[in-house]
Amino acid sequence: MGVPIWFYGVNALLELIVTLACFLIFYSGYKAYRLTHEKKYRFFSLAFLLLGISFLARTLLHLLVFPLNATFIIDKVRGSVNFGSPFYIILTLVAYLIILAVCFRIQRKKTISILFLISLVGIFFTFNPMRNFHIISILLLLYIIGHFMKNYIRKQSLSSLATFVSFLLILSGHILFLALTFGVWQVYLAYLLAHLFQLAGYCGLLVTVGKVLIK
C-alpha cells in the first residue's frame, strides 16, 4: 500500500491527537471508576489506555519515518515499521475485546481469551496480517456498534447518539483502511479520509466522555 510522502508527518500528527483523545477518555473512565469502584469502568478505561498506547506507538513510528522524506528510504524502513504493526494490532484488538466484554457484560475471562487467541491466529497466520486485522476489527466493531445503537434507541439521548456515531466513524476508518489493502479507490484520498474518520470518531468520544472530567 502506498502512502503519499507528503502525508508522513501529517498522519503522525492526526494519530497524536487520537492518542491524546484516548488518554483523556482513559482518565475520564478512571475517574468514573474511582467514584464507583465498579469493575466495568476500570475495564472501560483500560481499553482506552491500550488504544492510546497503540496509537502512540504508531505515532512514534510515523514520526520516525517523517524525517526520512525519500521513497527509497521509506521502502527500506517499511520493514521496521512492520515490526510496530503487531504491537498496534495486538493492543487494539485487546482494547476492542475489552469494550465488547464490557458492553455485553461478558465476565468469563476464558471466553475473552479464546476470542483473542482465535483473532490472533486469524490475523498473523495469513499473508496480509493488516488486512485480516481490519476485517476482525470491523466484525468486533459491528457488534459493539449494535450495542450502542440499541442503547441509543433505548435512551434517546444526545450522548448515546454521539457514542453511536463516534464508533460508526471509527468503523468507517477501518473499512477505508481495509479497502486500501485491496488497492481499491484513490489511495491518497482514502488514506486521508480513513485517518480523518478515525480522528473524528475518537474526538466525538472524547467530547462525550469529557463531560465527566468537568466537575
Place this chain on the structure above:
Amino acid sequence: MNNKKRRNRLDIVRDVLKAVQDKGGTIKPTHLLYKSNLSHNRLKEYVDELSGKKLIVEVEVKGKTMIQITDEGHSFLERFDKLREFTDAFGL
C-alpha cells in the same frame, strides 16, 4: 400496570445517599429504610457496600447507631448526574 421505572444500582445508591443528605447528613437506619424504599436485607447490602466505598460511615450518636454521609458521599452526589450521562452514553 406499574408505570414506575425500575431503579438500577446507581439509582439506588443515589437515593440512599440523597436520603442521608436530606436529613442533614446523618440518619437513623430505620428512617433510611423507608426513605430508600428497600427491604432490610437489601438496605444492609447497600450500606455495607457504601461503607466499603467510604461514601457513608456508621457512627455512634448518644448510644445509637446512625448513618452519616462522608465528604466522598457528598462529592459522589455532585458528580452523579455527570456519571449518569456517562453511563447512559455507553449503555454500561
